[in-house]
Amino acid sequence: xxxxxxxxxxxxxxxxxxxxxxxxxxxxxxxxxxxxxxxxxxxxxxxxxxxxxxxxxxxxxxxxxxxxxxxxxxxxxxxxxxxxxxxxxxxxxxxxxxxxxxxxxxxxxxxxxxxxxxxxxxxxxxxxxxxxxxxxxxxxxxxxxxxxxxxxxxxxxxxxxxxxxxxxxxxxxxxxxxxxxxxxxxxxxxxxxxxxxxxxxxxxxxxxxxxxxxxxxxxxxxxxxxxxxxxxxxxxxxxxxxxxxxxxxxxxxxxxxxxxxxxxxxxxxxxxxxxxxxxxxxxxxxxxxxxxxxxxxxxxxxxxxxxxxxxxxxxxxxxxxxxxxxxxxxxxxxxxxxxxxxxxxxxxxxxxxxxxxxxxxxxxxxxxxx
Amino acid sequence: xxxxxxxxxxxxxxxxxxxxxxxxxxxxxxxxxxxxxxxxxxxxxxxxxxxxxxxxxxxxxxxxxxxxxxxxxxxxxxxxxxxxxxxxxxxxxxxxxxxxxxxxxxxxxxxxxxxxxxxxxxx
Numbered sequence: 001x002x003x004x005x006x007x008x009x010x011x012x013x014x015x016x017x018x019x020x021x022x023x024x025x026x027x028x029x030x031x032x033x034x035x036x037x038x039x040x041x042x043x044x045x046x047x048x049x050x051x052x053x054x055x056x057x058x059x060x061x062x063x064x065x066x067x068x069x070x071x072x073x074x075x076x077x078x079x080x081x082x083x084x085x086x087x088x089x090x091x092x093x094x095x096x097x098x099x100x101x102x103x104x105x106x107x108x109x110x111x112x113x114x115x116x117x118x119x120x121x122x123x124x125x126x127x128x129x130x131x132x133x134x135x136x137x138x139x140x141x142x143x144x145x146x147x148x149x150x151x152x153x154x155x156x157x158x159x160x161x162x163x164x165x166x167x168x169x170x171x172x173x174x175x176x177x178x179x180x181x182x183x184x185x186x187x188x189x190x191x192x193x194x195x196x197x198x199x200x201x202x203x204x205x206x207x208x209x210x211x212x213x214x215x216x217x218x219x220x221x222x223x224x225x226x227x228x229x230x231x232x233x234x235x236x237x238x239x240x241x242x243x244x245x246x247x248x249x250x251x252x253x254x255x256x257x258x259x260x261x262x263x264x265x266x267x268x269x270x271x272x273x274x275x276x277x278x279x280x281x282x283x284x285x286x287x288x289x290x291x292x293x294x295x296x297x298x299x300x301x302x303x304x305x306x307x308x309x310x311x312x313x314x315x316x317x318x319x320x321x322x323x324x325x326x327x328x329x330x331x332x333x334x335x336x337x338x339x340x341x342x343x344x345x346x347x348x349x350x351x352x353x354x355x356x357x358x359x360x361x362x363x364x365x366x367x368x369x370x
Numbered sequence: 371x372x373x374x375x376x377x378x379x380x381x382x383x384x385x386x387x388x389x390x391x392x393x394x395x396x397x398x399x400x401x402x403x404x405x406x407x408x409x410x411x412x413x414x415x416x417x418x419x420x421x422x423x424x425x426x427x428x429x430x431x432x433x434x435x436x437x438x439x440x441x442x443x444x445x446x447x448x449x450x451x452x453x454x455x456x457x458x459x460x461x462x463x464x465x466x467x468x469x470x471x472x473x474x475x476x477x478x479x480x481x482x483x484x485x486x487x488x489x490x491x492x493x
Contacts, residue, residue, distance in 0.1 A: 036428040037403040222402065222429055291453075292406045293426055316405040316428050323406075345431075 008053045009143045009200040013207055017218055024221060025116035027054045032220035039223035040318040043189055044359070047149035048219035049210050056119025057142045057197060060126075061109035062134035069110060072129060073103065074246070074265045076256030080105045085169045085184055089246055089254055090114075090122060095267025095274075096242035097249065098125060100234070102186065104171055111182065113144070113195075115236045143203035148193030148227075150362065151215035156183075156194055159209055163194060167366035171195075177209045188224065190231025190361045229324060230317050232285055232356025238296055239283060239312040239326050247274035248328065250283045281309060282334040285356040288314075288323040288342070288349055298344035300329050309333075311342060319359050325351070374437065374477055375486035381461055382437040384477065392465040393425060393434055393456065396490045401427040404456040409445030409467050416442060416469060418476050423466045425456060438476040440469040 005028040014021065019030030030051065033039060042048055060069060066077045075088040082105050090098035099118045104111045114122045119138075126136055147156055157164040160174040163183055171184030179202040187193040198206050210216055225235070234240050240249055245267065247255075252275060259265060260275065288294050293316045300309030314325035325342075333340055335353060342349040372384045379397035382389050398404065408424040416422040416436035423434035423445075445467045449455050455464040471477075481489060 031429075032402060035403050226428055292408070292424075293431070295431065316426075318428070 008051065009203040010051045010053060010207055013204045014051065014218070017211070019218070019220060022221070025054045027116065029054060030218070030220040032222045033218055036220070036222035036226060037318045039217065039219045040226050042217050043149045043219055043223060043227055044191065044319060045149070045151075046217070047147055047152040047155050047193070047213070047215040048189070048223070049207065049216050050146040050148065050219050050224055051143070051207070052116075052146055052195075053143040053200070053203065054116030055144055056112075056114040056116065056122065057139040057144060058112040058114065058119075058123065059109050059137040059139060060112060060130070060134060061137070064131060065110055065134050068130050068134045069103070070259075071265065072126060074255045074259045074268075074271070075103065076258045077103070077105070077110075078258070079256075082107060083170050083172055085171060085186055087254055089251065090125060091246070091266040091271075092242055093266045095245040095270040097236070097240045097244050097246065097251075098122065098242060100236050100240060100251075100254075102184075104184065106171075106182075117237055139197075141200045143198055143200045143206075145196045145198070145203070145207060145210065146187050146189075146193060147196065147210060147216065148187045148189040148219075149191050149215070152191070152193040153364070155210065155213035155215045156196075158213065166194075166364075168192075168363040170366075176206055179206055181206070185364060188231075188233055189227040190233070190357055190359060190363075191227075192362055192364045225313075226315055226318060229313055229315055229326065230319060230357065230359040231361060232326075232358060234283065234326065235313060244283075244328075245271060245274060245279065247271060248279040248281055248283065278331055280331055281328045282331050283312070283326060284329055284334050285354040285358060286311070286314075286325040286327050286340060286342075286351040287354040287358075288325055288351045290349065291323065292349070293323040294325050294342050294344050294349050294351070298325075298327075298342050298349075300327055301341050301343050301348075303341075305343070309340075311344075317358060324354070324358050326356075329353070372477075373483060374480035375483065375489075376435070376437045376480055377489065378435050380434060380437050382477075382480070384471070384474075387474075388443055388468055388470050389438070389440075390465045390468045391422070391434075391437060393460055394486070394490075395460045398456050398460040398464070401425065401430070401432065401456075403428050404453045407449050407453045407456065407466065409447075409450060410442045412442055412444055414442045416440060425453075425466075434466055436469070437480060438469075438471055439473055440471045443468045443470055
């Protein structure tokens with residue numbers, strides 16, 4: 001491990017379970033245990049345990065926290081009820097995406113989870129803009145685990161009674177093997193599942209408890225990436241960045257109705273215009289012909305071979321057993337079924353715009369039949 | 371029959387004036403699940419150290435280099451149809467191509483099994 005990579009609370013735990021560790025977001029993290037495809041399928045069929053402790057866990061508090069956060073995010077926090085999560089975005093003044101995040105109202109404060117690679121910049125960005133009466137705390141002594149898959153609820157409800165009552169995008173305070181845990185029904189795989197925030201000092205004991213359940217295996221970053229790609233979920237720094245707007249990135253749902261009308265968040269004018277007129281390019285899913293994966297960085301080309309877009313994520317879908325990708329394409333080529341030509345290392349690939357998710361989401365939505 | 375290894379983790383098994391080439395078990399373990407391979411067609415000339423085949427895992431694409439120069443006699447079609455043979459039998463059924471050596475003295479700079487094992491241990 002080089003000096004540049006910091007150890008997360010579960011570093012020894014991963015190594016002890018045979019993980020291969022790689023540098024990621026400034027940390028040493030498990031890329032895989034038994035193999036990406038096996039771990040991917042296990043998560044879709046049973047339950048996978050992910051360590052996402054590199055992500056930033058923040059508390060924003062103070063009497064004016066709600067109004068202050070609304071100046072930075074396009075979410076309608078006024079209708080966000082206690083214990084509810086919302087997907088949102090930090091935006092530049094011209095509507096570029098600084099980061100994507102989850103924000104939860106927890107009684108008198110907001111709990112926010114941001115990406116690991118961007119957390120320090122996010123904190124600086126927010127602290128510069130939040131008024132003095134609003135406080136932002138970085139919970140550096142908190143670990144974050146995710147338990148994802150159709151059997152996650154069976155495993156977790158055995159250890160933390162009551163979690164089965166949570167519906168998708170809600171959370172609450174629980175006790176897990178004697179440890180206080182904030183647990184939400186959310187995740188990044190497209191499956192039902194939970195995200196579990198616990199004190200770093202208790203992380204290994206909690207991970208042991210979870211991994212000892214018969215439905216559960218530890219899963220590395222490799223499968224986390226292939227699972228989120230199948231689920232059509234964008235990855236910051238790859239599919240999203242400061243040159244990408246929410247409308248281009250097909251994240252218009254993150255701009256709440258009241259905020260569309262009232263504005264008052266960074267980039268509101270540009271975003272309102274793109275919502276009305278349509279963006280010039282759009283993030284889409286691609287089903288690639290043949291078996292060879294097309295990777296991030298491959299070009300989208302027109303009939304003359306000119307670059308008109310870019311592949312931002314690409315790989316092999318273990319469930320479809322075929323190559324899939326996400327790309328930004330011109331708006332006129334963004335409808336499902338449209339043909340798209342790709343170029344990678346001097347080779348041409350044919351692809352079709354495919355509806356996302358590639359593999360259906362199976363969230364535990366409130367009121368939905370189970 | 372002689373078996374040699376490269377620092378790029380290819381193996382080459384020489385049988386008379388032809389040889390078969392693949393990637394080592396160490397290499398397949400590093401790559402992880404292989405989902406695609408491209409092997410050279412018969413008749414193609416390959417040059418020592420230049421790209422001769424492609425192997426792609428879930429994670430990444432990698433080139434397979436020719437350990438020595440020569441003319442490809444056969445690509446392993448079975449591998450194209452079942453790329454996971456690289457994972458299950460890298461140094462056997464998972465071979466990539468057979469070539470006719472154009473300059474057998476190029477083998478002199480390659481490693482034997484013991485030297486390759488020591489090389490991997492130092493990685």
